[in-house]
Amino acid sequence: MSEAKSTSVITVASTKKFDIGELFLEGRAFLALVVIIAVFSFLSPNYFTVSNFLIMASHVAIYGLLAIGMLLVVLNGGIDLSVGSVLGLSGIVAGYLMKGIELKSFGVILFEPVWVVALLTCLAGAVLGGVNGVLIAYLRVPAFVATLGVMYVARGVALLITNGLTFNSLGGRPELGNTGFDWLGFNRILNVPIGVIVLALLAVLVGLLLSRTAFGRWLYASGGNMRAAELSGVPVKRVQIAVYALSGVCAAIAGLVLSSQLTSAGPTAGTTYELTAIAAVVVGGAALTGGRGTVRGTMLGAFVIGFLSDGLVIIGVSSYWQTVFTGAVIVLAVLLNSIQYRGARK
Amino acid sequence: MAAKIKSANKANDAADLVVLEARNVSKSFGNIHALKAVNFAVLKGKVTTLFGENGAGKSTLMKILSGIIQPSGGEILLDGAAVTFSSSTNARNRGISIIHQELSLAQNLSVRDNIFMGREIVKFGQVDFAEEERQARALMIELQQDIDPLTKVEDLRLGQQQIVEIARSLSVNSRILIMDEPTSALSATEVELLFRVVEGLKAKGVSIVYISHHLEEALQITDYAVVLRDGAMTAYAPRGDIDLEWIVRNMVGENFDLGSPPNGYEMGKVALAIEDLTVPSKGGSAFNVVDHLSLSVRAGEIVCIYGLMGAGRTEMMECVAGRLKPSGGRVLLEGQDVAGLRIAERITSGLSLVPEDRQRDGLVQTMSVGQNLSLASIRTFVKNLFVSNADEVSLIERSIKQVHIKTSGSRAAIGSLSGGNQQKVVIGKMMATNPKVLLLDEPSRGIDVGAKGEVFKLLAEGAKRGLAVIYSTSEVGECFSVAHRIVVLRRGRISAEFTANTTKEAIMAASGESNAA
Ligand SMILES: Nc1ncnc2c1ncn2[C@@H]1O[C@H](COP(=O)(O)OP(=O)(O)OP(=O)(O)O)[C@@H](O)[C@H]1O
Ligand SMILES: [Mg+2]
Numbered sequence: 120m121s122e123a124k125s126t127s128v129i130t131v132a133s134t135k136k137f138d139i140g141e142l143f144l145e146g147r148a149f150l151a152l153v154v155i156i157a158v159f160s161f162l163s164p165n166y167f168t169v170s171n172f173l174i175m176a177s178h179v180a181i182y183g184l185l186a187i188g189m190l191l192v193v194l195n196g197g198i199d200l201s202v203g204s205v206l207g208l209s210g211i212v213a214g215y216l217m218k219g220i221e222l223k224s225f226g227v228i229l230f231e232p233v234w235v236v237a238l239l240t241c242l243a244g245a246v247l248g249g250v251n252g253v254l255i256a257y258l259r260v261p262a263f264v265a266t267l268g269v270m271y272v273a274r275g276v277a278l279l280i281t282n283g284l285t286f287n288s289l290g291g292r293p294e295l296g297n298t299g300f301d302w303l304g305f306n307r308i309l310n311v312p313i314g315v316i317v318l319a320l321l322a323v324l325v326g327l328l329l330s331r332t333a334f335g336r337w338l339y340a341s342g343g344n345m346r347a348a349e350l351s352g353v354p355v356k357r358v359q360i361a362v363y364a365l366s367g368v369c370a371a372i373a374g375l376v377l378s379s380q381l382t383s384a385g386p387t388a389g390t391t392y393e394l395t396a397i398a399a400v401v402v403g404g405a406a407l408t409g410g411r412g413t414v415r416g417t418m419l420g421a422f423v424i425g426f427l428s429d430g431l432v433i434i435g436v437s438s439y440w441q442t443v444f445t446g447a448v449i450v451l452a453v454l455l456n457s458i459q460y461r462g463a464r465k
Numbered sequence: 466m467a468a469k470i471k472s473a474n475k476a477n478d479a480a481d482l483v484v485l486e487a488r489n490v491s492k493s494f495g496n497i498h499a500l501k502a503v504n505f506a507v508l509k510g511k512v513t514t515l516f517g518e519n520g521a522g523k524s525t526l527m528k529i530l531s532g533i534i535q536p537s538g539g540e541i542l543l544d545g546a547a548v549t550f551s552s553s554t555n556a557r558n559r560g561i562s563i564i565h566q567e568l569s570l571a572q573n574l575s576v577r578d579n580i581f582m583g584r585e586i587v588k589f590g591q592v593d594f595a596e597e598e599r600q601a602r603a604l605m606i607e608l609q610q611d612i613d614p615l616t617k618v619e620d621l622r623l624g625q626q627q628i629v630e631i632a633r634s635l636s637v638n639s640r641i642l643i644m645d646e647p648t649s650a651l652s653a654t655e656v657e658l659l660f661r662v663v664e665g666l667k668a669k670g671v672s673i674v675y676i677s678h679h680l681e682e683a684l685q686i687t688d689y690a691v692v693l694r695d696g697a698m699t700a701y702a703p704r705g706d707i708d709l710e711w712i713v714r715n716m717v718g719e720n721f722d723l724g725s726p727p728n729g730y731e732m733g734k735v736a737l738a739i740e741d742l743t744v745p746s747k748g749g750s751a752f753n754v755v756d757h758l759s760l761s762v763r764a765g766e767i768v769c770i771y772g773l774m775g776a777g778r779t780e781m782m783e784c785v786a787g788r789l790k791p792s793g794g795r796v797l798l799e800g801q802d803v804a805g806l807r808i809a810e811r812i813t814s815g816l817s818l819v820p821e822d823r824q825r826d827g828l829v830q831t832m833s834v835g836q837n838l839s840l841a842s843i844r845t846f847v848k849n850l851f852v853s854n855a856d857e858v859s860l861i862e863r864s865i866k867q868v869h870i871k872t873s874g875s876r877a878a879i880g881s882l883s884g885g886n887q888q889k890v891v892i893g894k895m896m897a898t899n900p901k902v903l904l905l906d907e908p909s910r911g912i913d914v915g916a917k918g919e920v921f922k923l924l925a926e927g928a929k930r931g932l933a934v935i936y937s938t939s940e941v942g943e944c945f946s947v948a949h950r951i952v953v954l955r956r957g958r959i960s961a962e963f964t965a966n967t968t969k970e971a972i973m974a975a976s977g978e979s980n981a982a
Contacts, residue, residue, distance in 0.1 A: 327851075331851040333843045339836070340836075346825055351812075351895075354807070
């Protein structure tokens with residue numbers, strides 16, 4: 120129709136485009152991690168050892184699992200304050216199930232195999248997360264308020280179930296066929312703690328979910344502009360519920376790993392962990408306004424925070440100072456974030 | 466030729482005083498050269514109109530003149546003296562204000578608060594809300610709009626929001642007023658009013674820069690016309706020397722005809738039937754924005770809907786698409802009632818909507834051009850759980866070519882596109898869903914004549930293959946180039962129906978427009 124028109128259309132194959140700015144910002148959390156490792160290795164000879172890294176990694180696993188779930192929620196433009204409590208309650212649920220369910224009418228006590236316990240615990244996490252999702256998507260309760268409520272309720276229920284006490288020795292008994300609960304927390308494959316492997320697996324799975332599936336695209340779209348996404352045929356409500364349910368599952372997995380590491384489950388486990396998870400997500404470059412963030416970034420964020428706090432413990436800094444340092448690192452990261460987005464808009 | 470233009474631009478009648486001038490201004494975004502050594506002058510008490518294709522650099526130049534972005538080269542002269550504007554506030558304090566192409570209102574604030582945002586009237590250390598309200602009310606009366614200054618902006622229609630944006634820049638009392646597509650969502654009556662306001666400002670010595678893709682309309686108030694093309698100025702002339710054809714020739718490089726409605730084929734069965742549809746007004750008050758409306762469109766037919774602001778076009782379309790709930794009546798897609806279907810299901814069964822407000826309803830600002838284009842059809846290229854990359858890339862590239870999106874690549878940020886090109890992305894996205902019925906709500910908002918022609922051609926080709934199209938516009942002229950049938954909406958009802966061989970005047974009279982432009 121028009122020769123002149125088509126010449127004004129430029130389509131450059133952009134796949135090859137190399138953006139130095141982007142690389143720097145992507146690598147920002149990575150840079151922080153390298154700096155942290157370098158500084159602590161310098162300060163303490165015990166820091167830069169394989170065994171120490173593996174120990175630290177198994178600590179990171181807990182936060183990392185929570186942070187992956189939190190990332191999904193944050194990408195959707197929400198927040199999930201309940202993950203710490205859900206983690207605690209999940210441990211209690213697992214402990215309760217391990218102790219056996221007494222069926223009074225039959226006069227027997229039912230001991231489930233460990234995999235059933237794990238599955239039921241994850242299910243409990245999904246249900247709790249689902250409650251968040253329904254409150255937010257259908258009843259239009261703001262995410263902050265809904266998850267704050269569930270945070271209190273879950274913690275309260277955990278305390279009620281145990282009457283404030285802790286389930287100890289969850290090792291199970293061979294004659295009952297329910298041993299192996301400590302497998303998650305203690306065993307190692309090729310010397311790598313199972314918890315870390317679980318984290319890696321989940322990170323890869325969620326990474327694929329975000330980058331390669333339609334669901335991932337829907338999530339980014341509805342976090343970026345809910346109205347536009349809905350008009351483009353994105354099932355925004357279902358995405359929202361799914362995201363909170365997944366966050367609940369992540370918290371339940373973290374709860375299992377933690378109580379397995381400790382072979383005990385306390386009702387107050389995971390208190391304030393939600394804040395650490397949010398910090399990891401933010402340090403990893405995700406925007407709390409939704410639509411921006413990656414699993415890789417979040418993992419780096421989790422390692423930055425984990426390695427920092429363990430490093431401070433190793434070199435013997437007082438726990439008060441640890442808190443101060445952690446806070447400073449978080450603010451620094453967010454500061455860099457706002458520079459990133461201001462730059463991107465121009 | 467360039468030298469001639471330059472001298473022409475400067476050596477005007479002695480009476481024409483240059484108040485603001487850009488000299489050799491260039492601007493690059495990475496390796497995109499949006500402006501290449503542009504010279505541009507704003508004359509005192511005159512309307513200088515800037516024409517150019519989408520992405521020609523018009524908005525970029527205006528953002529530089531109003532201090533929103535800084536030029537990469539060249540200088541700006543205000544009253545003959547070189548200046549740098551550190552920010553838009555800085556430029557505003559020196560008497561330059563701008564109406565943005567993409568509205569810049571705070572949705573959660575009231576009309577009053579938006580108008581006075583950043584320059585609140587303060588009395589005894591407190592904001593004088595009463596005085597602000599009084600002034601806001603006076604502005605609305607001047608613009609003859611029935612908008613309460615205390616309504617929240619998010620409750621206003623797009624056209625009304627545009628009025629607020631205009632009111633805000635008028636309230637500044639600046640001596641240079643830049644208007645970047647101020648009328649894209651307005652219908653003829655409001656445009657007429659705005660032009661009257663502009664005449665008044667001119668008489669007071671205010672200089673105006675005007676940008677619009679409604680060429681005929683823009684010619685009405687033009688004193689001097691400037692054409693930008695690919696970031697360079699290609700033509701300059703006073704109003705007396707030019708006509709529509711001159712503009713189009715300089716903009717696109719050829720004569721351009723928007724074509725005529727497709728013909729030479731049989732229309733199919735009724736694809737979309739709207740029966741007795743009623744949509745209540747948002748506030749829950751007694752009247753209906755869509756009032757017992759019935760309309761059916763056959764496969765292969767293109768129906769144009771014309772109406773004033775608030776006639777119910779948007780609400781009708783949003784209701785058909787599933788965004789709004791009707792309070793009565795039904796919608797049949799190929800004979801099937803769509804009542805129970807969600808938006809997503811309607812899209813998969815072949816009913817797509819190109820929404821009116823691209824920023825709010827059309828685009829996901831955090832995603833790239835490519836991801837926006839494929840968003841609505843992403844379901845269709847899922848293979849074994851994963852999205853097929855190859856399918857997606859080929860769809861994106863096809864869309865970019867089809868609707869002529871000017872972009873540095875599919876991975877570019879959506880915000881880096883010019884306004885018109887963003888609009889093309891929204892159109893391309895919904896076209897890619899392979900609809901049977903396509904609803905387009907003011908799709909030509911902000912796109913240039915060439916692109917409009919391409920979109921019309923796409924619609925015509927689609928129609929020949931059996932696509933049913935409902936197309937709404939507030940530019941009457943467009944109806945004749947594409948529509949088989951023209952339906953005029955007035956207060957939620959159909960007030961008249963025409964075939965393509967009617968006159969503008971008849972259509973406008975039926976819409977309730979008093980003065981035929
Ligand atoms: N922030 C940015 N980053 C990268 N490129 C940009 C940016 N802003 C504008 N551009 C590019 O500069 C060019 C000119 O854009 P501009 O918005 O000035 O066009 P325009 O003439 O106003 O078009 P329209 O009629 O569509 O509004 C376009 O190619 C656009 O992609
Ligand atoms: Mg523009």
